[in-house]
Amino acid sequence: MSLSLLTLLHRSLLHRQSRARNAWIALTVSAAISTALLTLYNGLDAKLHHEFRTFGANVLVTLSSKEKPVILSEAKDPLHSNAASQKLSEKERLVIPTERSDEGSLRAQQNSESMGLLLSTIREAAGPNTQAVPFAYAVGSTASHQPIVIAGTDIPAARQLNSWWQVSAWPQNENEILVGTRALPQLAATNNETTLTYGNHTQTFQIAGTIHTGGAEDSRVYLPLAAFTAFTGAPASIIEIQIPGSAKQVNGALDRIRQQLPPNAEAHPIRQLVEGETRIVDRTRALMFGSLILISLMVAVSVLATLSASVLERRRDFAVLKALGSSQAKLQSLFLLEALSLSLAGVVSGFILGSIAAIAIGKINFGAPIFPTPAILPPVAALNLFVATVAALLPLRVLRKLQPAALLKGD
């Protein structure tokens, strides 16, 4: 008998094409579904945390307005600067200015410069994809002497942060303002113009559009920050920060931000958002994990049954080889080699198909593809090779006990 193992393998795969094809399809399906589900499971965290950004800021920094923000470029390590010792003193409550301060536009200019520094320091400390938007508030009055909250912010940044803001038209230039839907009737606007008074300072503004949120914003008017500071002389008092990630990541970033903050600033998380996000992401992950295990195992067992049945049906091949003098070891390696080569082919095609499925699902559901990482290849291959190995060896143990002569005579 001069047939080598490889020749036998080659002939077996070639002459029993439909059987080999069935086995290959089964193994491909098994590899594809585990690739797709593992990829989705791995990418889920990032995708879901991205979705939770629609809730807006999850950390607030409040600046007490008695002091202007400290310029941090000279005091990179505030823990060891003199300022730090003051930080521990009792925090001043947020003071809401109602009177225009006497200091002129020079002060406003300094404020906006140090605010810019503070914002970039926060973004640097918190990590990539962090959004930080300054807000300033003051209580002024309308033309009919009704008190009204005047807010100042970086409007393009706020638009990006607060996706739920329903705005009829965004301001295009510095003198245009947004008016809350509840505030609009109180403003007695004519020709889209309205006057606001702050202290003894009265100014006319162009109304660009209305803002509607169902929250406190509806009762306010929003000015671009520069126009707000020029009008009121007050600096930003709150920085809204959006840090993507789990509670642990947010708290880590929060600690880093706190180390960089000037002594008159206090950072705290919005607990409702940070905790809720973590809980929901965790539950969704658990659900995906359950589905991953369930589907991968069910399909694997089904494939295992199919493959071992197909090996079991080859008792005649087995008997012929045995009658011709093949050892059990040689038979085992033949069947094993056949199963493993099919399985490898299955992993390759399954990985490709599964990746396509994961990319498509990511694209359809999250608007951005989820790409597979090489790290998921080992578990996918291991599961598939394991299934193929068991499917090849299990029936052989059954056949081993049978006599070749009896097998050759028929069923």
Place this chain on the structure above:
Amino acid sequence: MFLRLLAESFLRQKRRRLLAGLAILLGATAITTMLALGTSIGDKINRELNSNYGANIIVYPKADTLDIDIAGVNIKPATSGSYLREQDLPKLKEIFWRNNITAISPELPLTVTANNRQLTATGLWFHHTIQSGTDTFTTGAPAVHPWWKLTGTWPNDNATNEAAAGAKLPFHTGDSITIDNVPIHITGTVTTGDDTDTQLLIPLALAQQLNNTPSAVRRVYLSALTKPEDAFARRNPNSLSPKDHDRWYCSPYANSIAFQVDEAIPAAHAEQIRRVAQSEGQILSRISGLMWLVTIASLIAASFAVSSAMATALLERRREIGLMRSLGASQTTIASLVFLETSILALATGTIGWALGSLLAARIAIQIFGSQIPFNAVLLPVVLALSLLVAIAGSIPSVRFALRLDPAATLREDA
């Protein structure tokens, strides 16, 4: 003869039927589990979002003046503006979507002097019971603000001498203080992570008494289970045709619930809190969308696995088919025999798979969400139809192949 063949086939070839049966069983189990989870996941996640993020609808007096509210501090004088009436609030549990309202929290903020210190006190319900018809419903601020953490106990809603203190106030559980010269006992301290930490939380009745405004409520927060907003939800209900109006009214959109609140309490205006409602809607549709796509992917994978098992099981029956043909059976007879066998097998194992899958889905739901999912009998016909379809579709190529072969050749086992 045909029936005997059928019966014998099941009795004599147990092992071969076992493979096909096992494959369908596993496929049906997996699909039932995924479908059961997929159909209930929206509701589960909705409840989860609802109980984490609190109120998504706010109700305030229609004729209200502007809120002077900065960073949670309301500096509007408590006496200005108009109020809602507390006795109107049970009407909230009489609207069409009353069962979707999971929590109600009225608020009456006022400025008080507590131990010579000026601060904000908010009148709230803690565990207030609403009677509407024969139903009772207990709700309050803790249900709308699930992230509030309490040490001690909440004040009694009927007590006029109890309060809870925000954690940043210098008051502790057990302290006796005076609020506007009324002696008050602190029953607990609350941390909220926001500006409520510097407020006193008092029973609504006490706030009304201190404010000299009997039965007055400044605003009401509602938590409601809602359907994510789509283009239809944003339509103006008054511009819809009667049929569309009914459909809009009978969909639990935040907008339509707010609309029904407006109808129930004419002096009130309700609207969705867009930050919560919009974001919840988006998260909800993303997670249920993901689950559906995963279910579809699993369905396809399970179909292929079952099909290839059916094909393998049939591939080995070529000799049997050859024998039947050489004994004079027509192709139709053989095909009907095989398909009938397959159908019986698919229906039987599909039913078992459905039962197992339902149990499994229930276990997973309890494990992850800590609550049951409703038993879904509609899934049985769906799963059986799928099992039947997949099993027969998987058999067709093999049967055609077997019938095309020369019976003599198959019997000699040369094929």
